[in-house]
Amino acid sequence: MMTQRPKSEAPHALDLVPLAVPTIQGNEWRYIKECLDTNWVSSVGPFVDRFENDIAARVGTRFGIATVNGTAALHVALMLAGVQPDDEVLVSALTFIAPVNAIRYVGAWPIFIDAEPDYWQMDPSGVVDFVEHGCRWHNGALHNRLTGRRVSAVIPVHILGHPVDLDPIIEISRKYNLKVIEDATEGLGATYKGRSLGSIGDIGCFSFNGNKIITTGGGGMLVTSNEEWARKAKYLTTQAKDDSTEYIHSEIGYNYRLPNLLAAMGCAQLEQLETFVAAKKRIAARYTEGLSLPGISPMKEALWASSSSWLYTILVDKAAFGTDSRQLMRSLSSKNIQTRPLWQPIHLSKAHRGSDAIRMPVAERLYEQALSLPCTTSLGDEEQNKVIEQVRAIAAGTIPQEAPLCN
Numbered sequence: 363m364m365t366q367r368p369k370s371e372a373p374h375a376l377d378l379v380p381l382a383v384p385t386i387q388g389n390e391w392r393y394i395k396e397c398l399d400t401n402w403v404s405s406v407g408p409f410v411d412r413f414e415n416d417i418a419a420r421v422g423t424r425f426g427i428a429t430v431n432g433t434a435a436l437h438v439a440l441m442l443a444g445v446q447p448d449d450e451v452l453v454s455a456l457t458f459i460a461p462v463n464a465i466r467y468v469g470a471w472p473i474f475i476d477a478e479p480d481y482w483q484m485d486p487s488g489v490v491d492f493v494e495h496g497c498r499w500h501n502g503a504l505h506n507r508l509t510g511r512r513v514s515a516v517i518p519v520h521i522l523g524h525p526v527d528l529d530p531i532i533e534i535s536r537k538y539n540l541k542v543i544e545d546a547t548e549g550l551g552a553t554y555k556g557r558s559l560g561s562i563g564d565i566g567c568f569s570f571n572g573n574k575i576i577t578t579g580g581g582g583m584l585v586t587s588n589e590e591w592a593r594k595a596k597y598l599t600t601q602a603k604d605d606s607t608e609y610i611h612s613e614i615g616y617n618y619r620l621p622n623l624l625a626a627m628g629c630a631q632l633e634q635l636e637t638f639v640a641a642k643k644r645i646a647a648r649y650t651e652g653l654s655l656p657g658i659s660p661m662k663e664a665l666w667a668s669s670s671s672w673l674y675t676i677l678v679d680k681a682a683f684g685t686d687s688r689q690l691m692r693s694l695s696s697k698n699i700q701t702r703p704l705w706q707p708i709h710l711s712k713a714h715r716g717s718d719a720i721r722m723p724v725a726e727r728l729y730e731q732a733l734s735l736p737c738t739t740s741l742g743d744e745e746q747n748k749v750i751e752q753v754r755a756i757a758a759g760t761i762p763q764e765a766p767l768c769n
């Protein structure tokens with residue numbers, strides 16, 4: 363009976379150093395086989411319940427509700443938070459696009475908040491400034507002075523594994539009755555002042571896509587300690603069925619369930635979370651040490667934070683380093699090393715034209731300069747040294763950055 367992945371089916375060429383691929387070396391085969399053996403493969407099953415309980419226990423919330431992906435968790439979170447069509451929701455400008463898309467799914471509008479320059483996260487002073495000076499309290503709710511729309515929630519996105527400085531955001535949100543939805547996808551296993559990300563706001567959301575800290579292939583989870591919301595989340599994600607036998611519905615529901623097969627993989631992956639985070643941290647520390655070069659700024663970690671170090675990212679200052687982030691990406695690519703820029707800040711995205719689009723100077727600079735380096739949890743020292751040596755060689759000018767021009 364085969365219980366190991368055949369090595370010949372490795373997902374990438376032997377000499378390619380990929381950006382981030384899953385590490386599958388725990389009970390994945392065993393648990394998934396258990397689903398196949400027992401015929402519990404679909405949208406309910408013991409692994410779904412267990413995965414929900416295990417994530418909630420790990421994060422420190424009372425409830426976890428599994429979803430088909432992280433974007434679905436965000437969509438449901440916004441509905442639970444009572445965000446209405448034409449409301450506004452504050453969100454990080456520098457983020458993967460999913461939370462901003464979810465804001466539009468409920469008919470609300472994003473208000474973008476710039477990143478802060480130290481840890482590259484949503485700037486809490488930007489949130490406080492907007493609420494205190496850009497809004498007014500009217501008829502028992504907060505309204506944007508410019509648009510007149512109600513402002514009902516904030517989505518701090520903990521990017522790259524580092525926490526957002528949440529305290530000032532939570533404080534002002536309590537004062538003006540804004541719901542706080544943490545997009546903690548990239549920060550599973552990270553803490554802010556000792557507390558797990560996802561458990562600090564009203565609702566936390568996670569994704570288990572292939573490149574995340576743990577993966578189910580595709581999947582997500584909503585966590586909260588609010589029992590009524592937890593019940594509502596289960597209801598909305600399972601087609602809003604009102605009766606256990608009859609097909610009776612009093613609301614529009616969604617098919618956002620996570621199959622038991624995938625939850626089984628999630629349970630196995632979650633057992634390895636501490637190992638994965640330790641590996642990510644070790645990789646990050648080795649990069650920071652090996653890449654102390656003029657023009658390269660490593661990721662920093664705040665004193666009040668423990669980062670999951672999900673995706674190790676550097677800033678490349680062209681003037682000091684001699685080449686920009688995109689040229690560096692192409693040079694490394696020619697050496698079979700996969701790297702990637704950060705996301706286009708969403709206020710610049712055509713997908714969200716029509717939303718508030720003032721300049722976000724920090725997010726724009728980070729977008730221009732950032733490059734994420736290979737950091738699969740099973741990355742070996744030798745492979746990582748290859749990356750470090752190539753960057754150092756480019757810095758020293760011993761590797762041409764582009765094909766030489768003929769003159």
Ligand SMILES: *Cc1c(COP(=O)(O)O)cnc(C)c1O
Pocket residue numbers: 431432433434457458460461519545547548568569570571580581582
């Ligand atoms: C990946 C990611 C998501 C989306 O998750 P999916 O499971 O792909 O829908 C949402 N937010 C952040 C910050 C992410 O990195």
